[in-house]
Amino acid sequence: MDPQDQERFREFVDARWGALLRLANMLTGGDRHEAEDLVQTALMKALGRWRHVEDPESYVRKVMYRHQISRWRLLRPHRETTFAVPPANLGVPDGTATADLRIAVGQALARLTPRQRTMLVLRYFEDLSETEVAHVLGCSVGTVRSTTHRSLARLRTLAPELGGRARLAAPVPSSHAPKGAHT
Template sequence: MDPQDHERFRDFVDARWSALLRLANLLTGGDRHEAEDLVQIALMKALGRWRHIDDPEGYVRKVMYRHQISRWRLRRPHREATFAVLPQDTGVADGTSAADLRIAVGQALARLTPRQRTMLVLRYFEDMSETEVAGALGCSVGTVRSTTHRSLSKLRSLAPELGAPARAASDTQRSNLAKGAHT
């Protein structure tokens, strides 16, 4: 690798490390060490082909997705993590609700299987279409749809508190509609 390519690679890593690590953290269910390994593996593969890569960000992300797929296809015994029951909401509006929500989402994602977590991260965090996810993961659009549906259902059952604000809003809307119909 010539010095100019080396400098371009170093600049890319410096600029994108945090974003790639956030994605890897979601893909691995919050395991910081596995997330760092995932990013490093993807960057090592990119380094070997650096001169031939037109879109480094896309290439590294695709390597991360595919490596994650390989990990959940290994069929090694998997023990599901168990967690204590989450405490009830205290109703205090101290500005921490966004942080609490991020923590709850992260904990709920960590309780999904790697395949389910990957599908949800690609669809909703990466904002990829079903077709794009299918292409990135090498599966059919139908598989993406069904796995995403099952993953969301499991996420809702594992963390019902995540759906509470949406349900409360829809209940309020229904109540307002009913009141409007009677007046």
């Protein structure tokens, strides 16, 4: 790798490390060490092909998705980790409601299987369409739809304390407007 490519790679890592780590943290269910390993693995793979990578951000994210999928396929007989029920009063009037919601959502996602968590993160956190998720994961759109539906139902069962708070806390992007709605 020539010095110019090395510098470009360093600049990319410096600029995008935080965002990539946040994504990895969600994909791994909040395990900081696994998240760091996931980002580092993706960056190492990108480094090997750096000269040929046109869109580094997309490439690294796709490597992260696929590596995480490989991990949950290897963990198939999955033992689910359980957590204590969070306190009933999650909304504190001191301005911490958003942080409380973020923590509650993170804990709820951690209770899902890696496959379910990956589908929801790609679909709703990364805001990918069903077709894009299917392409990234190498499955059919029907699989994405059914897995997403079951994952959301399980999330509602596992975390009823969230109720409608998640919808109220974050505005829905205009790309999610109902079909036929005109703005």
